[in-house]
Amino acid sequence: MADKQKNTLVQEQNPEINMLELASPNAININNNLEARIRNPLEGIPYEELMARVHDFAHEKNLTQHLPLLRKGALVAQNPEGAYDLAGPETLSAEEKEILRAEVDHKWRLPWRLYLTIATCSVGAAVQGWDQTGTNGANIFFPAIYGIGSDSTRDNILVGLVNAGPYIGSAFIGCWLSDPINNWVGRRGVIFFAAHFCIWPVIGSAFSHTWEQQLANRLLMGIGMGAKASTVPIYAAENSPAAIRGALVMSWQMWTAFGIFLGTAFNLAVWNAGENNWRLMLGAPFLPAVPLLALIYFCPESPRWYMKKGRYVDAWNAMLKLRSHPLQVARDIFYIHSQLEIEDALLRNSTYSKRLVELFTIPRVRRATVAAFTVMIAQQMCGINIIAFYSTTVFKESGSSEFQALLASFGFGLVNWLFAFPAFWTIDTFGRRSLLLFTFPQMTWTLLAAGLCTLLQQGTARTALVALFVYLFAAFYSPGEGPVPFAYSAEVFPLSHREVGMGFAVATCLFWAAVLGMTFPFLLKSAGTVGAFGCYAAFNFVALVLIFFLVPETKKKTLEELDYVFAVPSWKFARYQLTEALPWWVRYYVLRQKGARLRPLYAEGKNTGQRRGDSP
Secondary structure: OHHHHHHHHHHHHOOOOOHHHHHOOOOOOOOOOOOOEEOOOOOOOOHHHHHHHHHHHHHHOOOHHHHHHHHHHHHHHHOHHHHHHOOHHHOOOHHHHHHHHHHHHOOOOOOHHHHHHHHHHHHHHHHHHHHHHHHHHHOOOHHHHOOOOOOOHHHHHHHHHHHHHHHHHHHHHHHHHHHHHHHHHHHHHHHHHHHHHOOHHHHHHHOOOOHHHHHHHHHHHHHHHHHHHHHHHHHHHHHOOHHHHHHHHOHHHHHHHHHHHHHHHHHHHOOOOOOOHHHHHHHHHHOOHHHHHHHHHHOOOOHHHHHHOOOHHHHHHHHHHHOOOHHHHHHHHHHHHHHHHHOHHHHOOOOHHHHHHHHHHOHHHHHHHHHHHHHHHHHHHOOHHHHHHHHHHHHHHOOOOHHHHHHHHHHHHHHHHHOOOOHHHHHHHOOHHHHHHHHHHHHHHHHHHHHHHOOOOOOHHHHHHHHHHHHHHHHHHOOOOOOHHHHHHHHHOOHHHHHHHHHHHHHHHHHHHHHHHHHHHHHHHHHHHHHHHHHHHHHHHHHHHHHHHHOOOOOOOOOOOHHHHOOOOHHHHHHHHHHHHHHHHHHHHHOOOOOOOOOOOOEEOOOOOOOOOOOO
16 A cells, blocks of 8 residues: 555656556556557566455455456466466366457357347437438428528528537536536446437427427437437447447447437338328427336446446446356456556546546547547548538439439438448458548548539439439448447546546537538538538548547557557558558558568567457
């Protein structure tokens, strides 16, 4: 205890020194990792000291009944590759060895409660997607009924404001409620809270008789959307094994795309339902929120949240439901705890306002904030939501009938969903960064081509070509910039700043969605479809450059290892990309020099590599 108090005093007097540096002379400063080295926090600890730590940990956290398993788990976490050779009391049984092999050879063989958790998160994502498309079809009906259907500046502003309402509510209220509500009631509690805001205001929007009532309901809907979008990806990331975390967390985007598809399908189905068809379009998104409200009750709370609260017995019981064997639970619990001790310097005396400021002042956290901000704003400014919000309007402006416009929007929703499926494999094989760098150039030319096709003479060929390039745009977006931002933002922040960091990232995304929703009617009127699409094509190119220099890869890194990835100074990362990665890419792919070799930026420390478990 005296050593800990001494370390605390040193840390307070020298805030630039990280607690990890005080723990080991060979440690790496996770605020300034000049060596670009990724390290196991248990590396180099002698056997006797490690077992003493395990003993103290078990007694301090009331886990003494699991002490033999914790001893084995600590040794497996320290050296995953040497786990099969353990001797003495910690020798692994045949069953335990088989479980560890299955993590690698059969990584999708997971407990049903983990699948239930991911399925519930997917329902929450479908709610998000359907909420976005209610106004897509209703846009061609409700403005005239509310008396705001003229081409006047006032009416254009009001139509844009109604469309942007959920994103205003999310960006200014819902996302920022995520941190305090998570702190009070956990991940499940936030999702339960958010589900209510995705039911009652949505029903209310179907019965609104003025644009003021509609706006109020959509602002309330946004509170639920923002809190849910800030929490569901975190909840999925914290419960998932590292090797398939990207695939499980990206289910958020895939099922958001499914929700968009459901919305466009429903809009098309009720088009001929009479004068109240637009009310059905606006009210129907409450349907998937009802099972979300029920299913979250049966899901375990995040073990990371329990550990953050010091409730290690509850964390153990929750982890048992998310892993296949108690040995995995012991390994992951002790490994997470070891990293939490390192992050203790960030957690100490932490308040909501302090954590918010630290997003921009602590170097390791600031780099994660910049990267998450980049991918989130790129998701909006790439132009996807001008299609999700206004595709029916765009197609109608291109000369389609109401039914043809709704049918073309349905096609967009279908393509957007179907092409999200490849990301299940590509996000953890090609990686987050690689997907972005490939898809942004494709989105640039397809969006520009869609705009240029509107210059053709009106007719079936024009409508078909506009639809074709919009569909191609969606096909490139869905496995790339679609799933990456939410999965990426949910994993890059340390546990101490995860809720507030994700809240900031989602608020960024949805704020710009609100800006886009409000400004696109003006842009469409003043610049036409070709000018509007050309503008967003240019934004895609800018996003490509920013991602190249500011967004590190995170695939198959445990959440703990990302502390070291984001400790690498931004200038070092950017210089490596410009002076080594880019020239190698040109030699390998353009000049076809297949023998070209690229020096990796990150050096794996001793006993690191892909861990079979996960971290905070």
